Amino acid sequence: MGNETHSWSRFQTQVIQPKNCTHCGVCVGLHPELLEFRETSSGPLPFLRRALTDAEDRSLALAWAVCSGRGVPYPDLLAYLNNGKPIDPLLGAYRQVFTGYAADPAIRQRGASGGVISRVLIHLLESGQIEGAVVLRQGLHSPETATPTIATSRAEILAAAQSVYAVTPTLTILPEIEAFPGRLAFVGLPEQVTALRMLQAAGHPAAQKVVFVAGPYTGTNMYTGAVRAFCGCRG
Numbered sequence: 608m609g610n611e612t613h614s615w616s617r618f619q620t621q622v623i624q625p626k627n628c629t630h631c632g633v634c635v636g637l638h639p640e641l642l643e644f645r646e647t648s649s650g651p652l653p654f655l656r657r658a659l660t661d662a663e664d665r666s667l668a669l670a671w672a673v674c675s676g677r678g679v680p681y682p683d684l685l686a687y688l689n690n691g692k693p694i695d696p697l698l699g700a701y702r703q704v705f706t707g708y709a710a711d712p713a714i715r716q717r718g719a720s721g722g723v724i725s726r727v728l729i730h731l732l733e734s735g736q737i738e739g740a741v742v743l744r745q746g747l748h749s750p751e752t753a754t755p756t757i758a759t760s761r762a763e764i765l766a767a768a769q770s771v772y773a774v775t776p777t778l779t780i781l782p783e784i785e786a787f788p789g790r791l792a793f794v795g796l797p798e799q800v801t802a803l804r805m806l807q808a809a810g811h812p813a814a815q816k817v818v819f820v821a822g823p824y825t826g827t828n829m830y831t832g833a834v835r836a837f838c839g840c841r842g
Contacts, residue, residue, distance in 0.1 A: 614667035615659060622676040628652055629798035632755075632776025633806065634670040639782060641667070650774045650830040673805035675798040684801070687808050718768045724821045725768045728792055729761050731819060738789025741817070742767035743775055751831060751838070755780040757787055774828050778802055785813035792819040796828075 622628050626649055634653050635642045641663055644651040659667075671677070681699075689700035698704075708721025718725040731737045739757045744767040747754040753771040757780070758764045777799045784791060793803060800822045806814035 613661075613664045614671045615655065615664050617671055617677075618653070618667070618674070622674060623652055627676040629676045630774050630776050631675050631799045631802045632778035633673055633675075633781070633799075633802040634667070635776060636778040636781030637670045638667060639779070644776050644779065646831055648830075648832065651776055669806075669809060669811070673802050673809065675801045675805075679801050679805075684804055684808065688804060714765070714768075717765055719770045720823075722768065724794060724823065725764055727821065728758070728764045728794070731792055732759075732761065732764065736790070737792045737819060739787055740764060740792040740794065741777070741780060741784065742794050743771045743777060745769070745771050745773070751835065757783060757791070770823075770826075772827055772829055774830055781813050784816055787816060789816070790818045791816050792821065793817045794821045794823070796825045797822060798825075 618634070628650075630644075630651050632644070635644055641656055641659065642653045643656055645654050682694075685694050685700050692700065694700045707723055709715040709718060709723060709726035711722075711726065714722040714726050714729070716722075728737075728740045728742070732740065739759045741755060742758050742764065743753045744756050744758075745753045747756065751773070753773050753775045755775065755777045756763075756767070758767055777795050793800070795803065800820055803814055803817060803820070807817070
């Protein structure tokens with residue numbers, strides 16, 4: 608383990624220790640048998656479950672390659688996604704820009720910012736363009752945390768409506784995506800979407816199941832400690 612090019616050593620020295628980790632979850636999602644997230648004062652960070660063999664360390668090469676915390680080759684990634692078409696230097700690749708809201712009043716009132724993402728996911732599901740959607744659901748296991756889950760019905764999509772203001776490593780759900788028998792939509796923040804797109808560019812089979820991405824921007828996000836301090840919680 609003395610070779611400085613070992614993957615876990617690079618994670619430690621270039622991402623975790625300098626606090627560059629974006630908490631996207633891709634490293635743990637690719638290797639849940641080797642890594643796990645633990646809550647720290649700097650948010651959820653990946654830790655080794657046990658000492659790695661040289662072969663296991665080498666197996667982290669893909670996780671290192673798609674880690675959004677070590678830097679992203681945006682020009683190359685945008686060129687891959689946009690098939691070589693021109694890219695705006697400020698907005699990136701786009702076809703048209705709209706503002707809107709869900710025409711269904713119930714969905715509009717249930718969702719955040721007009722319920723656009725919820726309505727689009729329901730349309731994709733009910734029109735047969737996807738079989739499920741990766742979403743974050745607040746309070747699924749505890750009130751203060753959100754959990755990535757695959758919604759397969761209108762009711763499950765609406766149960767995940769509204770913004771989630773808790774740092775959540777969404778891509779830990781990669782094993783469930785890989786096992787899912789169908790096409791998926793994916794709702795994720797920029798660093799999560801970036802890691803997913805790099806996985807797609809690398810040809811990862813789970814990532815290829817995602818045929819639609821909805822990427823809300825990161826406005827405010829809080830570590831668990833901030834939520835507990837606000838609530839006056841202990842533990």
